[in-house]
Amino acid sequence: MISRGEPKENRAKVKEHGLTFPVVLQQQWEISRRYSMFATPIAYLIDEAGVIAHKVAVGTDAILELMASAERVLDKKQALATT
Secondary structure, eight states: OEEOSOHHHHHHHHHHHTOOSOOEEOSSSHHHHHHTOOOSSEEOOBOTTSOBOSOOEESHHHHHHHHHHHHHHHHHHHHHHTO
16 A cells, blocks of 8 residues: 555554555655556555556555455465365
8 A cells, every 4th residue: 555644644544444464655756656646545456476456446445445355365265275
């Protein structure tokens, strides 16, 4: 996830929402400029090969939905691997 603001505030948001993935704080929209996405928070789902695997999630609700979707996919992969 890419966000802006103070580290302390972002840590509180991560804890509040139970996020379990890395959060990158940008200072001057440097990441947003690179990907032409000027919103925060924003999240990308990156696969094992380093490729963006899902449309970008913009905003808290969309990020939480993306996280739930990714967890369902991982659960299915794990279930298939154990059968």
